[in-house]
Amino acid sequence: MRMLNLGVVAHVDAGKTSLTERLLFDSGAIERLGSVDDGDTTTDGMDLERRRGITIRSAVAAFTLADRRVHLIDTPGHTDFVAEVERALGVLDGAILVLSAVEGVQAHTRVLMRTLKSAGVPTILFVNKIDRVGARHRDLLQDIRRKLTPGAIALNRPVDLGTKSADVVDLDPDLELAEVLAEHSDAALESYVDGIDPALLRRELQAQARRGLVHPVLFGSAVTGVGIAALRKAIVDLLPSVDPDTSGELDGVVFAVEHDKGRSAVARLFTGSLATRDRVTFARRDRSGVLVTESGVATGVRDVDGEQARIPAGGIARITGLPGLRVGDRLGVHAADGRHRFRLPTMETVVTAESPARLFDGLSRLADQDPLIDVRRGPRHGSLVVSLYGEVQREVIAARLAEEFDVTAEFSPPRVACVERVAGTGHGLISMGETVHWATIGLRVEPGEAAAFRLEAERGSLPAAFLTAIEDTVNATLQEGLHGWPIQDCVVTLTHTGYCSPVSVAADFRDLTPLVLTKALRQAGTVxxxxxxxxxxxxxxxxxxxxxxxxxxxxxxxxxxxxxxxxxxxxxxxxxxxxxxxxxxxxxxxxxxxxxxxxxxxxxxxxxx
Known part of the structure; x- marks a missing residue:
């Protein structure tokens, strides 16, 4: 059975989650149609999502449609959760962009359409809420073509618009369709000039829609179910799908982490396959650009339905047993290419609570699901700093800390997250005997295109444990900078080493490294x-x-x-x-x-x- 990873995206309140619920219900994947207003939808699994009526985390559900196994990914609509949307786009074969027939083309709708186009995701536009008072048709279709895509092709039209009895009528291929398709096809141009060939136009529509050259538009209502049958047919006919394939080496990307029944990482596989007890290599680049690579054995691999299986390319795998696996990690043969694929937050706030330990545990769990909040030590004892996209995200973090971890947190007003860069070259050296530490360390700092730690001293001149202690402490110290900001694009070179066996221990090097590095940074200066x-x-x-x-x-x-x-x-x-x-x-x-x-x-x- 062919596979289709389908995203549903929309401006908040356009009816995206209701449409997801309707697709699952009509396919028989769920027995009862949930409601956003009642707070019992399938994909909004968090209590907070149900109360607020918004999607906060991407959720995955599955259903069968004709000869397709569809993995439906419901994404957030609020701009503060744009990273969730962007990371989901990288795993999609196609998407449905939901608009409201009442509100029409909203500003964030246009941003989403641009993002889908730039990512090359074939997209169907579903105009929802045709049964609501104030719903529009012809002028809205003109807005879609003017503001979203000139390649919009209406496949149906609403009747009794804005009433409880609103319905849709399918449209036959006509000159208007031929004119749009002719932009990318000589055959469609001939049909436009010489006379309509319905069969040819349907083939061209399918080919061009699957390539993202044109964008089918369907009107309907997720609440009443009107237009959903046509949408289901369009999903099969007009969006690309893939054959399951287990050949080749593993390549995939993690786009979510779930804690519903233990911790599991959710990944889309592009090539190869993955099953329980397979060894997996995965990598990411940290905020300073340093490549971090890990590997381990997956103790459990399940499909979207929770069944243990070998997941082929094109599938979605829920992976357990790899606690280091995080959102954004690249699996397998392309692990070395694991870079940030989405916009990083540029705001931050200081968080405090009566119990710093519980605060740290709670924020660490939340950062596991969204590593971009980047929890790190704050300026005061017991405080922590997290990165943010906006105020709604801050409110959600505060609510989740209170409800899930019983932590009442206080947040400082958000500030822009700056960085420091090394202005020149500086050197620091502290020898054994100058301090209470049984260690000698010399470090040189200088500007570089990316963060790096290098050795000028001979590798064999220092035990591996001591060398690791220096490198780890260098990376931690650079995150604090001279003025409280992380230092980027800095090369740190270990120039001098010394120890006294058996007196020296790793703690000597961990304690001395910040003093030496700070000395070198002060000499170099930072901007x-x-x-x-x-x-x-x-x-x-x-x-x-x-x-x-x-x-x-x-x-x-x-x-x-x-x-x-x-x-x-x-x-x-x-x-x-x-x-x-x-x-x-x-x-x-x-x-x-x-x-x-x-x-x-x-x-x-x-x-x-």
């Missing part, structure tokens, strides 16, 4: 740098002047705008610290029509000492 955003703005032409003025007032550096069809496209660089405020003002400046997409744009020096 504190703030993060920048590369942004792209799409705004109505009449609001261009106000947007540019506001952008420059927020320290943005815009490039020359591109004008056309009543729309202005602006590329600019903006400090991350000013991004949230500018985003808050943008709807008022553009009448709600402005769309902003942002990605990390490097760092800019603030000051140095």
């Amino acid at each position: 504190v740098c703030e993060p920048l955003e590369e942004i792209e703005l799409e705004v109505p032409e009449e609001s261009l002047t106000m947007v540019l003025s506001t952008l420059t007032k927020h320290d943005g550096l815009p490039r020359t705008p591109l004008l056309g069809n009543g729309t202005a496209v602006i590329e600019a660089v903006l400090p991350t610290a000013r991004l949230r405020e500018f985003q808050r003002l943008l709807p008022g400046l553009t009448g709600g029509e402005g769309v902003l997409t942002a990605h990390f744009g490097g760092y800019k020096a603030l000051w140095n000492q």
Whole structure:
């Protein structure tokens, strides 16, 4: 049976989770249709998700559709959980982008569509809520073509729109369909000129939709079930699927960690296969760019339904027995390529609680499910620092700490997460006899393209345990910097070593290394740098002047705008610290029509000492 890994994405409240529930129910995968309002949907498994009516973590469910085994991945809709969406996109064969027929094309909908296009994910657009008062059809379809994709192809149309009896009617291939398909096909162009060939147009629609060149649009209602049969047919006919294959070497990526019934890592396999008792190599790069590689034996491998099996390429594996396996890790032959595939958070907050131990345990568990929150030691005893995307994410972390770990946490106001970079070259050396430590250590620091630890002293001049103690402590010390920020792009070279057997112990080297490294860093000096955003703005032409003025007032550096069809496209660089405020003002400046997409744009020096 062929496999299809299908994502469901949407702006919050468009009806994404309701659609997921309807697909599972109509396929027989669940016996009862859950409701977001009642808090009993299948994929929103957390109590917090049910109460808030939003999806916080990506969830996976499975159902059978014709000759397809579909793995349905329900993703968060709120912008604060964009990392969940982005990490899910890397494992998808196709996607459904859900829109509301009432609210229409919203700003975050446009961001999601751009993301799907850039990731090359073939996508069907489902316009939900046609039974709601205020639902739209023709003007909404025009908005979809203008704001989301000119390759939108309507496959049905609603009747009795905005009423409880709303229904849909299938559309036959026509000149409009031929015109859109002709953009990418000479055969469709001939059909457009010489006369409609319905069979040819259906074949072209299937081929182009599976390649992501055009985007089918279906109207319906997840609550009433109208239009769902057509959507189910489109999933089979118009989205690509893969044959299960166990040949080749293992290659996969972890996109979720679950703790529902013990800890399991959820991974999509691209090649090879995986079964219980297989040895697995996996790797990631930490925030400083250092490659971390591990391996171990999987004590359990199960499919989406919880059955123990050998999972082939194209499948989703739930892996147990590998506690070091984290979200974003690359499995198998391409482990050395394991880099961050999604935007890192650029805000952080200090967290405290009456019980620092319980706080650490709770945040560590949450970081296991989302390593990008990056729990680390705070500036005060017992405090911790976590990274954030936004205020809603902070509220969710606080609520989960209280409900799941009985920890009442206090959060400082979020601040932008800066870094430090080494300004020059510095050297530190402390010899045995100068301190109470039975060790000699010399370290040189200098700028580099990535963090690295190198040896200038002979490897055999120091026992392996002492060398490991130095390297581990160097990495930990660099995370604190001279001014409290992590130091990036720094090469640290061990130049001198010495020990006295049998008196010297690893603790001597762990305790002395921070003193030597700090000495070298003070000599080299460090520069504190703030993060920048590369942004792209799409705004109505009449609001261009106000947007540019506001952008420059927020320290943005815009490039020359591109004008056309009543729309202005602006590329600019903006400090991350000013991004949230500018985003808050943008709807008022553009009448709600402005769309902003942002990605990390490097760092800019603030000051140095």
